Amino acid sequence: MSASIKTPPVKRRPPVWPAILLIVLAAIAILAVVWHVDTEPRTDDAYVYADTIGVSPEVGGKIVTLAVHDNQAVKQGDLLFEIDPRPYRYALARAQAALAQLNAQILLTQRSVTAQTFNAAAARSAVVRAQAAAMQAADTLARTEPLIGNGYVSADELERARTAQRSAQAELEAAQSRERGAQAAVSGVDALVAQRAVLNAEIDTARLNLEYATVRAPFDGRVVELRTSVGQYVSAQKPVFTLIDTRHWYVVANFRENELRAIRPGTRATVYLMSNTGIRFSGSVDSVGFGVDPQDGGRAATGLPNIQRSINWVHVAQRFPVKIQIDRPDPDLFRIGTSAVAVLRVERDINRDDQALRSEGTS
Incomplete structure (x- = not known):
């Protein structure tokens, strides 16, 4: 009885097209991310900001009436405090x-x-x-x-x-x-x-x-850092508390320097706060920073924003503050210092902007 001879199975090569497809999809994804970053710069290095003033009396004396309390919202013209008028x-x-x-x-x-x-x-x-x-x-x-x-x-x-x-x-x-x-x-x-x-x-x-002797609110705002009471003697030109200007709210977003060429005053932006990520706020760029502390150990740059770089032993792009004015801020959510995320909607073509800048420089 003759033994049957079994032929070994032929090993098939795995198909090449899935790997090619994966590489193509990865390249498309990378291009999409690059395009998205170029057209919609995004940063989570941002915080809420508003203008503030120190409320200081023009004359000295004892406080006889204190009409506000800490963190109270006030309207323009509201009585803040009164100094003894006698x-x-x-x-x-x-x-x-x-x-x-x-x-x-x-x-x-x-x-x-x-x-x-x-x-x-x-x-x-x-x-x-x-x-x-x-x-x-x-x-x-x-x-x-x-x-x-x-x-x-x-x-x-x-x-x-x-x-x-x-x-x-x-x-x-x-x-x-x-x-x-x-x-x-x-x-x-x-x-x-x-x-x-x-x-x-x-x-x-x-x-x-x-x-x-009668001090009133110069604008709509919110009283903070109130640490005094009736009977306290206050001196002229010495702040009694701080008043936040709630008429205008901003988000200061720190963008990398290689992203600034596409950012202009008026560029539209979408902002959300880390305190409530479900609400989006629209706004526009008010101004772009033109100076930060270089932090290179050289001469100190007095009066410039101090923006820390994330990695000290690697040469990373410097970040510059971009001030975004919010169109319709929620007064219950916006607080100075609140963490935020800003996404800019760049509408202009970057190459066209560079050509326009070069033409302006040669004219």
Whole structure:
């Protein structure tokens, strides 16, 4: 019985097309990711921001009314706090009383202005007459002195001429002195009127300080960092608390420097907050940062944003802040410092933008 011979099975090569398809799909995915990153730059290195001011009184004093509490929302014109107004009210009353007293003094003084004016005019006329008499006496003396040698006049006549000249000169000086006194009496009224302008300025200052004793909200906002109470003495120009400007909310997103060429003011953006990732907010780029702290160990860059690089031992792209203004922020969700994610919708072609920039540089 002959044994049957079994032929070994032929090993089939695995098909090549799945690997090729996988490579093609991977390349397409990489291209899609690159295109998506170029057309829609995205970053989770972002946070919520709003402008703030330190609420400082213009005058010092004790707080007698504190109308807000910490983290309270306020409207423009709402009362924030009031400083004891009594010292400024008294200062205004004193300035007004001083003005009333000065006005009465001016009124009494003006009654004698007419007489003083007449006295000044009479004194001026006396000066003119004295000048004429002095000139005449001087001429007589000048004519008499040459005649004494020829015997045409006597020594007594010459002495009388000299005496008349000295008397006329003395009368002229006396008349000039009276004229100066009369003019000074008239100018005294002008000095009182000038004092009235000073008192009016003091009244305006006192009235303004009295208004400053009441501090109101300059815009819609939210009170934070309130650490004071009624009875606390506050100094002028020293912040009492911070007021967040809730009229405009921003998201500051730090993008890599190689992504900035496609970002312009007005570029549309979509933002969501890490506190509630289910809500999307739209906005637009307000501005693109033009300076950050280089962090290279060299000269310190004072006043520039300090953005930490993620890897210190590898040369990575620097990040620059892009300020995005939110169109319709939710006042219950937006808080300064809240983490956010920003996605920009770049509508322009990058190559076309580069050509436009080069053409602007050569023009």
